[in-house]
Amino acid sequence: MQSDDELIRSVLAGCRESFDPLVRRYEASVLASAAAVLGDLEAARDASQEAFLVAYRKLGSLRRPEAFGWWVGRIAKRQALSHLRQCKREPQGPHVEEPALPAGGDGRQALSEDHDRLLAAVARLPEQDRAVLTMRYFDGLKLEEIAKATGKGIGTISKQLSRSHKRLREMLGDNP
Amino acid sequence: MNSDSKLKQSLTQLGDALRKGGSIPDQVMQQVRGLPIPHRPRRAWRILMKTSLAAAALICIGVILALHTWTDTSSLYGDVVKGFREANTIHMTMTPDAMHSCVEIWYDKAKGLRIEGRKENVIELVYLDDGATSWQFDPVSGKVIKAASGGDLPTMMAKLTGAEFLNEKVRHVPDGDKKVDGDLWEQYVMDRKYSDGAKEADEQLVAWLDSHKRIHEIETRRLVDGKWVRHDSGKIEYDVAIDEKLFSPQFGKEVNTHDVKKMLDDLLSLKVAQNEGLGLQLTVHKVVNWEDKGVLVLLSLRPTQATIKEFGEPSWLNREFGDFVMASRGDNIAILKAPGLQASWWLIPWPDGKPTKEMTLSVNIYARGKLNDKLFATKQAWHKTLPLRIVVPASAGTLRDVIAKEYTWLCDVSGGPTSIAAQVSVVDAVQTGKSTSFSTPDKTSVDKIIEVYHKTQQWVQDMNEKEKAVTRPVSAPR
Numbered sequence: 055m056q057s058d059d060e061l062i063r064s065v066l067a068g069c070r071e072s073f074d075p076l077v078r079r080y081e082a083s084v085l086a087s088a089a090a091v092l093g094d095l096e097a098a099r100d101a102s103q104e105a106f107l108v109a110y111r112k113l114g115s116l117r118r119p120e121a122f123g124w125w126v127g128r129i130a131k132r133q134a135l136s137h138l139r140q141c142k143r144e145p146q147g148p149h150v151e152e153p154a155l156p157a158g159g160d161g162r163q164a165l166s167e168d169h170d171r172l173l174a175a176v177a178r179l180p181e182q183d184r185a186v187l188t189m190r191y192f193d194g195l196k197l198e199e200i201a202k203a204t205g206k207g208i209g210t211i212s213k214q215l216s217r218s219h220k221r222l223r224e225m226l227g228d229n230p
Numbered sequence: 231m232n233s234d235s236k237l238k239q240s241l242t243q244l245g246d247a248l249r250k251g252g253s254i255p256d257q258v259m260q261q262v263r264g265l266p267i268p269h270r271p272r273r274a275w276r277i278l279m280k281t282s283l284a285a286a287a288l289i290c291i292g293v294i295l296a297l298h299t300w301t302d303t304s305s306l307y308g309d310v311v312k313g314f315r316e317a318n319t320i321h322m323t324m325t326p327d328a329m330h331s332c333v334e335i336w337y338d339k340a341k342g343l344r345i346e347g348r349k350e351n352v353i354e355l356v357y358l359d360d361g362a363t364s365w366q367f368d369p370v371s372g373k374v375i376k377a378a379s380g381g382d383l384p385t386m387m388a389k390l391t392g393a394e395f396l397n398e399k400v401r402h403v404p405d406g407d408k409k410v411d412g413d414l415w416e417q418y419v420m421d422r423k424y425s426d427g428a429k430e431a432d433e434q435l436v437a438w439l440d441s442h443k444r445i446h447e448i449e450t451r452r453l454v455d456g457k458w459v460r461h462d463s464g465k466i467e468y469d470v471a472i473d474e475k476l477f478s479p480q481f482g483k484e485v486n487t488h489d490v491k492k493m494l495d496d497l498l499s500l501k502v503a504q505n506e507g508l509g510l511q512l513t514v515h516k517v518v519n520w521e522d523k524g525v526l527v528l529l530s531l532r533p534t535q536a537t538i539k540e541f542g543e544p545s546w547l548n549r550e551f552g553d554f555v556m557a558s559r560g561d562n563i564a565i566l567k568a569p570g571l572q573a574s575w576w577l578i579p580w581p582d583g584k585p586t587k588e589m590t591l592s593v594n595i596y597a598r599g600k601l602n603d604k605l606f607a608t609k610q611a612w613h614k615t616l617p618l619r620i621v622v623p624a625s626a627g628t629l630r631d632v633i634a635k636e637y638t639w640l641c642d643v644s645g646g647p648t649s650i651a652a653q654v655s656v657v658d659a660v661q662t663g664k665s666t667s668f669s670t671p672d673k674t675s676v677d678k679i680i681e682v683y684h685k686t687q688q689w690v691q692d693m694n695e696k697e698k699a700v701t702r703p704v705s706a707p708r
Binding site: 059065066068070071073074077078081082083085086099102103106107110111112113114117118120166168169172173176187188191192193194202205206207219222223226 | 233234238241246247249255257261553556
């Protein structure tokens with residue numbers, strides 16, 4: 055598997071297709087970041103798409119390629135906030151209010167009720183903790199990779215994850 | 231399976247479900263395929279563009295020169311550079327963008343280069359370069375920045391024309407050829423997409439080259455309402471008479487000259503702590519305690535002697551070796567970049583919230599440029615975390631005093647197109663992570679930076695307290 059750094063170099067060298075694995079790698083955590091702001095999975099998908107496009111345009115300004123996932127997550131948050139402003143509606147809190155479109159509606163699948171509930175709980179985590187958690191479980195990054203991406207120590211990351219697990223268990227009534 | 235394992239499994243499954251749920255990659259890639267290839271931004275250009283228009287135009291030209299690798303081997307562009315190299319004198323007039331400004335350039339093979347930026351016929355900036363030393367004069371402030379030369383002057387002249395596109399896919403368009411004094415000037419055009427989302431080329435870069443392939447005119451056209459409209463242009467004359475007084479670095483008695491090389495040398499000679507890795511040397515030059523509330527630390531990253539021996543002396547042609555970020559808690563309040571050098575100023579709080587006599591900083595360093603390429607090609611790590619042990623001195627005054635002193639130095643040293651680029655900033659966490667920054671540090675920026683810093687610290691403290699308060703179990707949202 056090519057590293058983020060290799061893929062980013064490849065895009066900057068002229069290969070647009072190398073951006074595809076980056077999108078696939080961080081799709082889930084970016085979606086979770088946007089959903090945490092918008093509280094609506096479909097709107098979050100739109101914001102996520104825009105976030106990846108912004109990231110593509112600004113890819114040359116990314117100084118630390120190992121932080122791509124963290125960076126695009128931040129862009130997604132900003133895009134989501136922008137969506138909220140455009141819609142001229144108040145934030146509804148980090149609550150995934152409605153499930154996605156029913157399966158087969160337009161090829162997109164809805165989340166199961168359990169997953170919907172879990173995503174809502176993830177959305178309620180503090181931003182920093184959520185970013186670390188989604189990088190770990192949604193993007194499948196190792197602790198060392200998250201540490202490098204966020205510029206924090208492995209110990210700190212480990213503690214953040216433990217704290218997030220505890221909070222999620224509390225929110226879900228210890229029944230994930 | 232315990233609940234922790236079950237939670238981890240559920241999270242992983244949720245990640246998979248989110249990926250399966252839509253078609254984000256396909257839709258993103260569909261649009262990406264229609265977008266131009268992203269490029270490394272001309273960062274210093276953008277920073278400097280915040281200054282006045284004509285001055286910005288002039289500075290930006292200088293910075294662009296400095297940021298690019300010289301290339302003069304391609305046929306057409308190589309001929310353009312050759313034409314400049316063979317000329318005894320050159321006179322160029324460039325009118326960038328739609329600004330009411332003009333950049334005029336004089337070159338004399340024996341005396342050097344003069345660039346003058348004017349806005350509505352008022353000189354806003356003068357840049358002189360004799361091939362060894364450069365001077366930049368700001369008539370408004372009376373400030374002169376004396377620094378190293380920007381590099382090879384004929385190459386610099388060629389860059390200033392903006393004719394580098396002749397390196398790329400250009401076409402000869404005979405319809406636009408001109409007959410001038412019996413010589414045929416051929417028109418070369420490159421089409422490209424300028425606007426975001428443009429489906430077809432909406433910008434043309436045009437150059438006219440004589441029968442010796444010397445460049446005489448250059449133009450940018452943009453498509454407006456279906457018609458090509460000239461956006462900016464330049465004219466180049468060769469071997470014309472130029473008054474030698476134009477190349478004299480005498481700017482009057484009232485000027486205030488800052489010798490950037492000396493100022494930097496003095497700063498970098500200070501050493502509090504040092505560590506090495508990846509062929510780079512990380513040095514702490516200053517540690518200043520403010521009111522026993524924390525320390526201001528100035529660090530720099532430079533190539534080691536061994537790296538310099540391998541890759542050559544840092545220069546504008548060989549400028550990037552590495553950069554760094556603080557892994558320890560801290561706020562970056564200023565950054566300075568020069569060839570082979572990144573220096574930055576950090577406000578570091580006490581590690582345990584209480585004053586201490588010693589502390590260890592943790593710094594992530596990253597190899598860049600040729601050094602990065604070498605480490606990358608040989609599959610070696612190109613980033614590393616280095617510890618630095620520092621001793622904390624007695625308090626030197628208030629935060630305002632401490633920052634103001636450093637910013638005054640930065641004010642004096644920064645601003646020249648080929649000297650160094652400095653920026654002061656602080657991340658405004660309250661404004662969702664936006665950075666408040668000033669490319670030309672002054673007293674106002676000191677006040678603003680301190681205001682934003684305090685606001686951010688207060689916000690962080692409030693958030694921490696709120697976090698502590700949220701200890702009660704929260705019921706599921708649905």
